[in-house]
Amino acid sequence: MRIKFPKGKQREFLRRVIERTNSPSLRALKQFGIETGYQTLKSYYHETRTLPEFLFLDLCRLAGIDKNRLKVRMIDENWGQVKGGKR
Numbered sequence: 032m033r034i035k036f037p038k039g040k041q042r043e044f045l046r047r048v049i050e051r052t053n054s055p056s057l058r059a060l061k062q063f064g065i066e067t068g069y070q071t072l073k074s075y076y077h078e079t080r081t082l083p084e085f086l087f088l089d090l091c092r093l094a095g096i097d098k099n100r101l102k103v104r105m106i107d108e109n110w111g112q113v114k115g116g117k118r
Contacts, residue, residue, distance in 0.1 A: 033081040035104040041078045044090075044101070051094035063093050081106070 036044060045057070054060050057076055058069050065072075067086055074080040082090075084105070091098045 032084040033106050033108060033110060034084060034087045035081050035106050035110075036078075037102060038078070040102070041082065042076055044096075045072075045076050047096065048090045048094040051096070060090075060093075065089060081110075 048054075049057060049060065052060065052063060054062075057072050060072065061067075061069070065086070071080070075082055075086075087103075088098065090096075
């Protein structure tokens with residue numbers, strides 16, 4: 032599953048995680064055991080990609096954010112994909 036935030040809210044969520052964990056930057060979040068690459072984290076920060084559910088839950092746990100109070104939508108992994116091939 033993927034997590035879809037309203038426009039601009041995914042960046043705000045990541046800023047709040049950085050602030051609450053006292054990290055100096057997005058790159059420093061990796062010290063907390065996040066196994067996602069820095070370029071991928073940047074894509075999430077710039078909202079070009081949606082957050083996967085496991086990362087969303089890890090970030091909520093790290094920052095002490097109640098995931099139920101956020102206005103997010105759960106979408107399938109294949110959301111937005113187009114069927115390919117011959118008809």
